Amino acid sequence: MALSGQVAVITGGTGHLGSVVTLRFLDGGAMVAVPWRHEDGWRELEGRLSEEQRERCLGVRADLTDEEQVRELMGAAAERFGALDILLNLAGAYAFGRRLWETDAATWERMMAVNLRTAFLCSKHALPAMLKAGRGRIVNVSSKACEDLQPGAAAYAVAKAGLLTLTGALREELKGTGVTVNAVMPSIIDTPATRELMPKADPAKWVTPEQVADALVALCGDECDGVSGSVLRLFGSL
Numbered sequence: 098m099a100l101s102g103q104v105a106v107i108t109g110g111t112g113h114l115g116s117v118v119t120l121r122f123l124d125g126g127a128m129v130a131v132p133w134r135h136e137d138g139w140r141e142l143e144g145r146l147s148e149e150q151r152e153r154c155l156g157v158r159a160d161l162t163d164e165e166q167v168r169e170l171m172g173a174a175a176e177r178f179g180a181l182d183i184l185l186n187l188a189g190a191y192a193f194g195r196r197l198w199e200t201d202a203a204t205w206e207r208m209m210a211v212n213l214r215t216a217f218l219c220s221k222h223a224l225p226a227m228l229k230a231g232r233g234r235i236v237n238v239s240s241k242a243c244e245d246l247q248p249g250a251a252a253y254a255v256a257k258a259g260l261l262t263l264t265g266a267l268r269e270e271l272k273g274t275g276v277t278v279n280a281v282m283p284s285i286i287d288t289p290a291t292r293e294l295m296p297k298a299d300p301a302k303w304v305t306p307e308q309v310a311d312a313l314v315a316l317c318g319d320e321c322d323g324v325s326g327s328v329l330r331l332f333g334s335l
Contacts, residue, residue, distance in 0.1 A: 099125050099314065099318055100122055100126045100127035100183075100314065100317065100318075101125070101126030101127070102126065102127075103128070104178040104179070104180045105122050105129050105130070105183035105184070105185060105317070106129075106132070106170070106184050106185070106223060107122065107129055107131055107185045108132055108184075108185065108186055108216075108219055109187035109188035109238075110129070110142070110187065111135075111138035111141070111142045112138070112187070113286075113289060113290060114187060114238075114286055114309060115187045116142050117310050119142065121307075122183075122310075123154060127153070128153045129153065130155045130174035130178070131154065131155070131157070132159040132161055132170050132188075134158070134160060139156045139158075142156075143156065155177050157174070161188055161215040161218065162210045162211065162218070167215075167221075171219075171222040171226070180226065181223055181226040181230075182232065183233070183234045183236075184219055184220060184227075185236050185313055186215065186216040186219055186236070186238060187238050188215045188216070189211055189215075189238065190207070191208075191242075191250075192207070192208055192252055192253055193249050195249055196248060196251075200251065204252055205252045208252035208255070208256045209256050209259070212253070212256035212257060212259075212260065213256045213259040213263070216263060220235055220278075223235070224276065227274075227275075228276060230275075231275040232275040233275070234277055234278075234316065235267065235276070235278040235279075236278070236279050236280065236313055236316050236317065237260045237261075237263065237278070237279075237280040238280070238309075239257045239258070239261050239264075239281070239282045240253070240254075240284075241283065241330070241332060241335070242257055243258035243260075243282075245284075261282075264278055264279065264280040264326065264328070265326055272325075277321065277324060277325035278326065279316050279325060279326065279328070279329065280329070281309060281312050281313065281330075282330045283304045283309055283331045283332075284303065284304055284332040284335040285302075285304065285333075285335065286303060286304050286305070287304065287306070291303070302333055308331060309331060312329055312331060316329070
């Protein structure tokens with residue numbers, strides 16, 4: 098299996114996209130640590146795992162905007178599995194509908210915290226183990242919304258654009274270390290929540306969680322050793 102023996106931390110791993118990605122990495126032979134904040138989401142994911150997969154999947158309750166909890170998460174993953182090879186920054190949230198002058202500071206700060214601060218903290222505390230090993234993979238999940246700008250989505254778009262800048266900056270800092278950092282940029286992802294939010298849209302034009310998972314697996318494989326600082330656009334038919 099392509100990911101056999103690799104240790105991955107998958108943030109947002111209990112969500113609609115994240116659960117598909119987590120299962121794909123487990124199916125590929127990886128050992129996976131999944132941080133969670135809501136126990137029902139973790140229990141739902143856990144219930145979908147085989148007995149053998151449960152042995153390779155560690156759930157850790159953690160607020161990824163809290164640096165000490167992130168530090169403990171990475172330590173728990175390394176202690177349980179003996180290494181830390183892959184970090185997938187899927188954690189995120191969106192807020193749409195209000196123009197910039199109508200957006201309250203709490204909403205702006207929440208978008209920065211959930212979409213960008215989490216990726217910064219997780220990367221910061223995953224990298225020492227990767228650098229020590231001389232190999233690692235970090236993949237950030239951005240959004241087409243940061244290029245296809247729409248009224249009412251400024252806070253979300255700025256946060257997701259920040260992930261692209263973080264990716265590029267890290268690429269420069271990680272040259273020659275054996276650690277790569279890339280980003281994927283999906284358009285609209287076909288999830289139940291998205292269908293509810295956009296009932297009149299055509300989901301056939303969207304990207305599926307399975308397609309995103311395929312891209313993440315590919316970027317974490319040995320075949321992509323020379324790929325770093327890249328943004329993979331997954332736009333479907335949009």
